[in-house]
Amino acid sequence: MNEEIKWGYYMSGSMLESNEQKDCQNLCNDFHSTIEFLGKRWMGIIIYSLFKGPKRYHEIMENIPGISDRLLTERLRDLEKEGLIVKRILPTPKRKVEYELTQSGKKLEDVFLTIVAWTQAKNES
Numbered sequence: 553m554n555e556e557i558k559w560g561y562y563m564s565g566s567m568l569e570s571n572e573q574k575d576c577q578n579l580c581n582d583f584h585s586t587i588e589f590l591g592k593r594w595m596g597i598i599i600y601s602l603f604k605g606p607k608r609y610h611e612i613m614e615n616i617p618g619i620s621d622r623l624l625t626e627r628l629r630d631l632e633k634e635g636l637i638v639k640r641i642l643p644t645p646k647r648k649v650e651y652e653l654t655q656s657g658k659k660l661e662d663v664f665l666t667i668v669a670w671t672q673a674k675n676e677s
Contacts, residue, residue, distance in 0.1 A: 589634065594619050596664065598627050599653070602637065603661050606652035631657070 590596055594616060601607060601615045613624055628651060631637040636657035642648040653660075 589630075590660075592627065592630070594623060595627055595630070598624070598631065599636065599657065599660060600664055600668075602651060602653045602657070603664070606640070606650045608648060608650050612651065636660070 590599070597616055598612060601612055607615075609624070609628075612628075613619065613621070616624070628637065628639070632639055635654055637651050638654050640650045640652065642650055
């Protein structure tokens with residue numbers, strides 16, 4: 553058996569790639585797009601503010617000085633579209649809207665806390 557085939561190599565056009573290289577490339581692409589999404593301006597702090605539980609729009613706005621109404625609305629829509637938050641319209645006489653992390657969004661808490669701890673330790677040194 554050809555040694556290249558034995559180790560899972562295949563020809564892709566004129567370039568020889570391994571399955572491991574292809575897997576790594578896919579992982580890199582997924583990782584990069586995730587970091588870009590979470591790294592959008594204000595995205596991280598919006599998610600971080602929801603770790604303590606559901607919040608109404610104005611509560612999120614008050615917790616993030618400097619964010620515009622338009623940008624907060626856009627980021628909340630992005631998070632909802634990605635399945636990281638859910639928007640609830642509360643059954644009250646006056647319309648009230650609340651945002652809460654989904655299970656998928658809650659899984660980011662350990663990641664965020666680790667990044668915060670790493671950042672604080674880095675800034676102290």
